[in-house]
Amino acid sequence: MERWSRFNIASVLLGFGFLYLPIVLLVIFSFNESRLVTVWAGFSTKWYSQLWYNESLLNAAWVTVRVAFLSASLATVLGTMAALALVRYSRFRGRVLFSGMVYAPLVMPEVITGLSLLLLFVAIGLDRGFWTITLAHITFTMCFVAVVVQSRLLSFDQSIEEAALDLGATPVRAFFAITLPVIAPAVFSGWVLAFTLSLDDLVIASFTTGPGATTLPMKIYSQVRLGVTPEINAICTILIGIVALGATIASLVTKRREVQRERDERAAFAAIG
Amino acid sequence: MAKLVPALVSRLVIIIPYAWLLFFFLVPFFIVFRISLSQTAIAMPPYTPIFDLAEGLSGVFESMRELSAANYVWLTEDVLYFNAYVSSVVIATVSTFLTLLIGYPIAYGMAKAPRSMRPMLLMMVILPFWTSFLIRVYAWIAILKPEGLLNQFLLAIGIIDQPLIILNTNSAVYIGIVYSYLPFMVLPIYSALEKMDHSLIEAAQDLGCTPIKAFWRVTFPLSLPGVVAGCLLVFIPAVGEFVVPDLLGGSETLMIGKTLWNEFNSNRDWPVSSAVATILLLILVIPIVYFQNVQSKSESGGR
Numbered sequence: 001m002e003r004w005s006r007f008n009i010a011s012v013l014l015g016f017g018f019l020y021l022p023i024v025l026l027v028i029f030s031f032n033e034s035r036l037v038t039v040w041a042g043f044s045t046k047w048y049s050q051l052w053y054n055e056s057l058l059n060a061a062w063v064t065v066r067v068a069f070l071s072a073s074l075a076t077v078l079g080t081m082a083a084l085a086l087v088r089y090s091r092f093r094g095r096v097l098f099s100g101m102v103y104a105p106l107v108m109p110e111v112i113t114g115l116s117l118l119l120l121f122v123a124i125g126l127d128r129g130f131w132t133i134t135l136a137h138i139t140f141t142m143c144f145v146a147v148v149v150q151s152r153l154l155s156f157d158q159s160i161e162e163a164a165l166d167l168g169a170t171p172v173r174a175f176f177a178i179t180l181p182v183i184a185p186a187v188f189s190g191w192v193l194a195f196t197l198s199l200d201d202l203v204i205a206s207f208t209t210g211p212g213a214t215t216l217p218m219k220i221y222s223q224v225r226l227g228v229t230p231e232i233n234a235i236c237t238i239l240i241g242i243v244a245l246g247a248t249i250a251s252l253v254t255k256r257r258e259v260q261r262e263r264d265e266r267a268a269f270a271a272i273g
Numbered sequence: 274m275a276k277l278v279p280a281l282v283s284r285l286v287i288i289i290p291y292a293w294l295l296f297f298f299l300v301p302f303f304i305v306f307r308i309s310l311s312q313t314a315i316a317m318p319p320y321t322p323i324f325d326l327a328e329g330l331s332g333v334f335e336s337m338r339e340l341s342a343a344n345y346v347w348l349t350e351d352v353l354y355f356n357a358y359v360s361s362v363v364i365a366t367v368s369t370f371l372t373l374l375i376g377y378p379i380a381y382g383m384a385k386a387p388r389s390m391r392p393m394l395l396m397m398v399i400l401p402f403w404t405s406f407l408i409r410v411y412a413w414i415a416i417l418k419p420e421g422l423l424n425q426f427l428l429a430i431g432i433i434d435q436p437l438i439i440l441n442t443n444s445a446v447y448i449g450i451v452y453s454y455l456p457f458m459v460l461p462i463y464s465a466l467e468k469m470d471h472s473l474i475e476a477a478q479d480l481g482c483t484p485i486k487a488f489w490r491v492t493f494p495l496s497l498p499g500v501v502a503g504c505l506l507v508f509i510p511a512v513g514e515f516v517v518p519d520l521l522g523g524s525e526t527l528m529i530g531k532t533l534w535n536e537f538n539s540n541r542d543w544p545v546s547s548a549v550a551t552i553l554l555l556i557l558v559i560p561i562v563y564f565q566n567v568q569s570k571s572e573s574g575g576r
Contacts (some may be wrong), residue, residue, distance in 0.1 A: 015379035019401050019455060022412035025422060029415065082290035093286055101294040102321035103565045107506060109513020109557070111530045112550050115537065116301035119547065122380065123304050129534035139297040142290070171283045193403070205513055207537075217407050224407075224520060228415050236408040243403050251396055 023240060030233035047234040057219060057235070063130065064199060064216040072194035073138035078138065079145025079194070080187055084175075086146070087153040105143040113140055114207030123207060128210025136208040137198040144197060145190035152186030153179075185254040192250045196243050302554070310340040310546035344548035352468040353550065354532065358556065361529040364443070364518075365511035372507050373500065376458035377453060380499075383459070384466035395463070402456040410449050410520050417445050417521070441523030449517035454510070458503040465499025466492070498571065509557055513538040529553055 030048075034041030051057060082102055089095070105113065117136045121128055156179070165173040180187070202217040209218070216235070223232055313539065333425045383394045401409065416422045417440040424436040439445050477487040515530035522528070529549065537546040 004386055008378075008385045010382075011378035012386065015375065015382070015455075015459070016397060018375070018452070019398070022409065022416060022452070023401065023404065025416065026408070026412040035456075048360040055489045078290045078293055081286045085287040085290060089287060094291070098287070098291050098294070099569055100562075100565050101298050103568045105298060106559055107509040107564055109510055109515075109530060109553065111513050111515050111533045112305075112315060115546060115550050116305045117297065119304045119308055119383065119543070120297070135297065139293070142293070146290075150283075157390070165535050169472035178290060200407065203534075216393050219403065220407060220411070223412070228411070228418075230409070236405070239408065240404055243405075244400065247396070247400055247403055254390075 026177075026233055027240065030230060030237040032230055032233075035230060047230040050231060051234055051238075054231075056214075057216075060214045060219040065212055067130065067134050067137060067205075067215065068195045068198035071074055071134045071141060071198045072191050075142035075194040076139045076145050076187060076191040079190055080143040080149050080183075081109045082142065082146040083149035086150055102143050102146050105140045106147065108140075110201075110203035111207075114204040117204070118207045126209060129213040132208045132210065133205050133213060133215065136204050137194075137201065140201075140204060141194035141197050145187075145194050148190040148193060149183060149186050152183045156182060182270045188253060189250045192246050196246065199239070199243075290473055305547045306551055308544055309551045310342065311399055311544045312341065312343065340541075344544050345552075347545060348548055348552065353527075354529075357527045357529045357532045358552070360527045361512050361514075362556070363447060364450070364526075364528060365508050365514075368447055368454070368511055369504050369508040371447060372451045372454055372458045373504060376455055376503065377462055377500070379455075380459045380462035380466055383463050384469075391467070395460075398456050398459050398463075406453055407516060409453055409517050413445070413452065413521060414440065417448070440521065441526075443522065443526055445521035445523075445525055447516050449521040450507075450511050450514060453517065454507040457506040461502040461506065462496055462499040464495040469495050498567065502564070502567050502571070505560055505567065509560050509564065512557060513553055 024130075029040075031042040031043050032040055033046075082098075083171075085092075086095075086099055086102065092098075114136070117139065118128075121132045121135075126132055160176050160182075161178050164178050165171065169177065197226065200217060201215075202221050205215045206218055206221075209215070219234055220235060223229065287304045293355070379398075383391065386394055414421075418424075419436040419438060419440070421440070423439070424433075427433045428436065439448075473491050474487050474494070477491045478484065480492060513530040513533075514528060515534050518526045518528040519534070522531075532550045533546050533553070536542050536549060
C-alpha cells in the first residue's frame with residue numbers, strides 16, 4: 001500500500017480550498033453588519049430578518065420550490081424508466097438515437113435547450129409560465145437521473161430479478177418487489193440532484209417563463225446585475241444550507257443502504273423463495 | 274393475452290421516456306431550424322408563421338417558398354457573430370486546458386488517499402456541483418472586484434501596490450469557468466484512476482522506470498478515458514456559456530451564448546437567435562456525438 005505523499009495531500013487541500021473559499025467568504029459576509037460586502041463591520045443577522053418582509057422574493061422562492069418538487073418527481077420516474085430501458089434492453093429499434101437523447105442534454109449549452117423549448121411551447125400554443133418551466137426542467141433533469149440510476153443498475157445482480165421471474169412474478173411485480181428497493185438510494189439521489197438542478201437553473205427558466213412566473217434564480221440574477229448586496233448573500237446562504245442539508249441526508253441514506261445492501265439482496269432471495 | 278399485457282408494460286419503459294425526449298428534446302431543434310429560415314415580423318410570436326394549415330396543402334407550399342437563408346447571410350455579413358463564435362471556442366479550449374491542469378492533480382491526490390477517506394473526499398467534490406451555479410459565479414464578484422477581497426489581501430501583504438483589475442476582463446471569465454466546471458473534470462478522472470490496478474505501476478518501477486516515467490507511460494494513458502470525458506464535459510457547455518461571461522466578463526468578452534441571449538431578450542429577434550443557435554449546434558455536433566460514444570462505451574464497459 002502506497003503512502004499518501006505530501007504532494008498528493010497538498011494538491012487535494014489546495015483544490016478543496018479553491019472550491020470552497022469563495023462559498024465560505026460569501027456565507028461569512030452574509031452576516032456582515034455593513035452594507036459594504038467587502039468590509040467586515042461586525043456580526044449581524046439583520047439581512048436575514050429583512051428577507052421576511054420582501055414579498056416578491058418569498059413569492060419567487062415559493063414558485064421555485066414548487067417547480068423543483070414537481071419536476072424532480074416526474075423526472076425521477078421518467079429518468080428511472082430511461083435507465084431501465086438502456087440497461088435491460090440492449091437492442092431495440094432506435095436505441096442509438098435514444099441513448100443519444102439521454103446523454104446530449106447533459107452537455108447541451110443551456111441557451112440552446114432554453115431557446116428550443118421556448119419555440120416548441122410557442123409553436124404548440126402553450127401558455128408560458130409555471131407549467132412550461134416545469135416541463136422544461138423535467139426534460140433536462142430526467143437525463144441526469146437516468147445516468148445516476150443507470151450506474152447503479154449496472155452493478156445490480158440481475159439474477160435476483162431473474163429468479164423472481166422464474167418463480168412466476170410478473171415483470172412489474174418483480175421490479176417493485178426486488179429491483180426498486182435495491183436501487184432506491186440511487187433513485188433518491190437522482191431525485192435530490194434533479195431537485196437542486198431545477199432550484200438553480202437560471203437560463204432555461206428565463207427562456208421558458210411567462211408573465212407571473214418568476215423563479216428565485218431569475219430574481220437573484222436581476223439583483224446581481226445591480227451589484228453585490230448583503231441581502232443576496234443571505235438568500236444564497238440559505239440556499240446553500242438547504243442543498244448541504246439535502247446532500248448530507250442523501251449521503252447518509254446511501255451509506256446506511258450500502259451497509260444493508262447485501263442483507264437486502266439476500267432478503268430478496270428469501271422473499272421469492 | 275395474459276402474456277401480452279406484461280410484454281406491453283415492459284415496452285412502456287422504453288416508449289414513455291423515448292416519446293418524451295423525442296417531443297421535448299429532438300422536435301424543438303427542428304422548430305429552431307425552421308424558424309431560423311423565417312423572417313422577423315412585428316407580431317407575437319415575432320416571426321412569419323411556420324405553416325398556415327388553414328390554407329391546406331397549397332398553404333404549406335406557399336410557406337415553403339417563403340423560406341429564406343437571409344438570417345444566415347446576415348450572420349456572415351456582421352463580423353461580430355464570427356468573432357463571437359471564434360472567441361467562444363478559444364475561451365472554452367483554454368479554460369478546458371486550465372481545468373485539466375488544476376483538476377488532474379486533485380483527482381490524482383484523491384485516488385491516492387487512504388481508502389477510508391475517499392467517500393468523504395468524493396462527497397466534497399460533488400457538493401459544490403449541487404450548489405447553485407449562479408451563486409458560485411456571483412461569489413467571485415466580491416473577490417475579484419478592484420476593492421474586493423483578493424486585492425485587499427494582496428495589498429495587505431504587500432505583493433502589489435495598486436489594485437489589479439480582474440473583474441470584467443477575460444481573466445475573470447477564465448477563473449469563473451475553471452471554478453464552476455472543476456468538479457466535472459475531477460470526477461471522471463478520479464473514477465478512472467481509482468479503478469486502476471496499482472500493481473501495474475509497481476511492475477513498471479520494478480522494470481526500472483522512474484516514478485515520473487511510470488506516470489507518463491502507465492498511469493496517464495490508463496486515465497485517458499477519464500481525461501477525455503472530463504474535457505468534453507467542460508468544453509461543450511463552456512462554448513455556449515452565458516452566466517459566466519455575463520457576470521464576470523467585460524466589454525472585451527465576446528461569447529456566443531451571451532450574443533444569443535441579447536439577440537433574443539434585447540433585440541427580440543427570434544429568427545436570428547435561432548440561426549445563431551443552429552450554427553452553435555453545428556459546431557458542437559462532433560464533440561457531442563464523440564461524448565455520447567465515450568459514455569456508451571463506459572456504460573457497456575461497466576458490465
